[in-house]
Amino acid sequence: MPLSSYHPAPGPGGPAPAPGRGPEGAPSRPRPGAARRRAALGLLAAASLVAAGLPDATPLGVGDRLYPHLGNPGYDVRAYDIALTYPGRNDRPLEAVTKITARATARLDRVNLDFTHGTVRSVEIDGRPAAHVTRGEDLIVTPHRAVRPGTPLRIIVRHTSDPRPGKGGKGRDNGWLRTKDGLVMANQVDAAHRVFPGNDHPSDKALYTFRVTAPKGLTVVANGLPVARYPGTVRAVPDAGGARAGRAVPPARAVPATTWVYRSAHPMATEVAQVSIGRSAVVRRTGPHGLPLRDVVPAADRKRLETWLAKTPGQLAWMEKKVGRYPFESYGVLLAQAETGFELETQTLSLFEERLFATGPYPRWYVEAIMVHELAHQWFGNSVSPRTWSDAWLNESHATWYEELYAHEHAKKSMDERTRRAYSVSDRMRREGGPPGAPKPPSPGNKTGIFRPVMYDGSALVLYALRAKIGHAAFDRLERAWVTRHRDGVAGTADFVELASRISGQDLGGFFRSWLYDTKTPPMPGHPDWKSTYATPHPPAGKPGAKPAGKPAAKPGKGAAKPGARPGKPATGPGKARAAGPGRTPPAAPHGKPA
Numbered sequence: 001m002p003l004s005s006y007h008p009a010p011g012p013g014g015p016a017p018a019p020g021r022g023p024e025g026a027p028s029r030p031r032p033g034a035a036r037r038r039a040a041l042g043l044l045a046a047a048s049l050v051a052a053g054l055p056d057a058t059p060l061g062v063g064d065r066l067y068p069h070l071g072n073p074g075y076d077v078r079a080y081d082i083a084l085t086y087p088g089r090n091d092r093p094l095e096a097v098t099k100i101t102a103r104a105t106a107r108l109d110r111v112n113l114d115f116t117h118g119t120v121r122s123v124e125i126d127g128r129p130a131a132h133v134t135r136g137e138d139l140i141v142t143p144h145r146a147v148r149p150g151t152p153l154r155i156i157v158r159h160t161s162d163p164r165p166g167k168g169g170k171g172r173d174n175g176w177l178r179t180k181d182g183l184v185m186a187n188q189v190d191a192a193h194r195v196f197p198g199n200d201h202p203s204d205k206a207l208y209t210f211r212v213t214a215p216k217g218l219t220v221v222a223n224g225l226p227v228a229r230y231p232g233t234v235r236a237v238p239d240a241g242g243a244r245a246g247r248a249v250p251p252a253r254a255v256p257a258t259t260w261v262y263r264s265a266h267p268m269a270t271e272v273a274q275v276s277i278g279r280s281a282v283v284r285r286t287g288p289h290g291l292p293l294r295d296v297v298p299a300a301d302r303k304r305l306e307t308w309l310a311k312t313p314g315q316l317a318w319m320e321k322k323v324g325r326y327p328f329e330s331y332g333v334l335l336a337q338a339e340t341g342f343e344l345e346t347q348t349l350s351l352f353e354e355r356l357f358a359t360g361p362y363p364r365w366y367v368e369a370i371m372v373h374e375l376a377h378q379w380f381g382n383s384v385s386p387r388t389w390s391d392a393w394l395n396e397s398h399a400t401w402y403e404e405l406y407a408h409e410h411a412k413k414s415m416d417e418r419t420r421r422a423y424s425v426s427d428r429m430r431r432e433g434g435p436p437g438a439p440k441p442p443s444p445g446n447k448t449g450i451f452r453p454v455m456y457d458g459s460a461l462v463l464y465a466l467r468a469k470i471g472h473a474a475f476d477r478l479e480r481a482w483v484t485r486h487r488d489g490v491a492g493t494a495d496f497v498e499l500a501s502r503i504s505g506q507d508l509g510g511f512f513r514s515w516l517y518d519t520k521t522p523p524m525p526g527h528p529d530w531k532s533t534y535a536t537p538h539p540p541a542g543k544p545g546a547k548p549a550g551k552p553a554a555k556p557g558k559g560a561a562k563p564g565a566r567p568g569k570p571a572t573g574p575g576k577a578r579a580a581g582p583g584r585t586p587p588a589a590p591h592g593k594p595a
Helices: 034-052 299-309 312-323 364-377 389-411 415-424 426-433 453-470 472-485 493-504 509-517
Strands: 075-085 094-104 111-114 120-125 131-135 138-142 152-161 176-178 183-185 207-215 219-222 225-236 253-263 275-278 280-286 292-298 333-336 350-353 384-386 489-491
Touching (some): 111 152, 120 131, 207 219, 219 253, 280 299, 292 299, 292 312, 299 333, 312 389, 312 472, 350 364, 389 415, 415 426, 415 453, 426 453, 453 493, 453 509, 472 493, 493 509
Parallel strands (some): 075 207, 292 333
Antiparallel strands (some): 183 275, 207 253, 219 275
């Protein structure tokens, strides 16, 4: 339910009177200053409750096995309306107002929101000031009265959104990524709540409106389509160069600004929200069926990057032949001037590190395949989002599958050979990362650590085995049916098993139990000669727990860990980190980074 269509629930005897009106809808006549005094008293009462500390307020979660405190029970978010004011520098907090339209699904004495790394100015629920306190990474709000199941909720949080790294952090898990000329978002897995308050779990998708004000000369792009742009002013912070040189820095001053408004036409998970602020060019063209395409690139590099940008319409047409119509209202790529080491499938606007497209570091076929990986995620992971983070194998297996298939068809890179090489180290991948359907939890301090090689090549092996078992025709029907049946929704492993069994006419429960949850990789159908050469050795006497030498080859575009990343998720950041992998010729790594 969009914020613009929000209406209070009717009270007994009919609709509630409009705010500021009497019982019959006539304007009320409060004593001069009464409204201001009431507001001040309400804020004072809320502040008193905050100061009291709400000792019984505790962080909650939706029970995700990998991220137990992520998300919050008791309500369903319908829409976010997020206003951000950028001060002209990416080392200063943005002022922000986040409006959340939701519906309670249970009685709520308190409403928990995921939010951290920002300062909360005030909170309102249904137009009344609400007490709030922070516990862990939860913002816990106490409404004026308990919220009944089925009741609509309108929450307004005034806060800051801080792009600076936290204490001891490097900025990889902040949600915001600081670029050479501004900011972009990289919220996967659980960094969106470091940008704005909300229900930060992919199982609760919502519509989004972004209203971003930035100094004139900067370009703002966000998910969805532009709906408005209007002039204004912003208090801009001057550059710090003068202070470093010992000169006094003038105070912030009002400068001309532009407010950009974007709105999504389809629900979206918090992890794939995107806002880009910078000195960017927006390159527009048309895709299949008249689909609006817009690419966001550094303005100075627009001509150099055109040959890459022109690939998207053909890649879209290729994906539509495989799985059906593109599921969203627009598409494009966002090339960021930042050293991320990953790419990320933010909805309708996939995020890439610009240097991936530099001449020389990676073969063209590889870069194009990575572009397809992120594009495939628009169907698998964005339109159909995982019910839990243990279901993320459904996202990555499919994105890796179509990445490999594209390289097979367009660059003659044998999919069978790459799969065979991945199978040869599959037992090791399972040992180090867990089986595809039950990945090991991330290590402390590395929240994106579930994105290990098993999530990519190891999960794609499951699809290769499935196609061999049920046949190519049934597999193709399954792929199309999956993204059609669950479009704009959430789905999990059990849903995929049920649909695959029904379409194939086979009971595939045992097949998936082995391929998704066994510690050892099952035999590959049709390839009895394939072996996983990694075997756990018996530790030598006197050396319990000795580790085998060597590590499996990593794969370009996938990494050991991912802060919200995709193809080649980064070992340290959202997206996918680029490394050489099974079945691929290791491309040269740029800037001395290991492939």
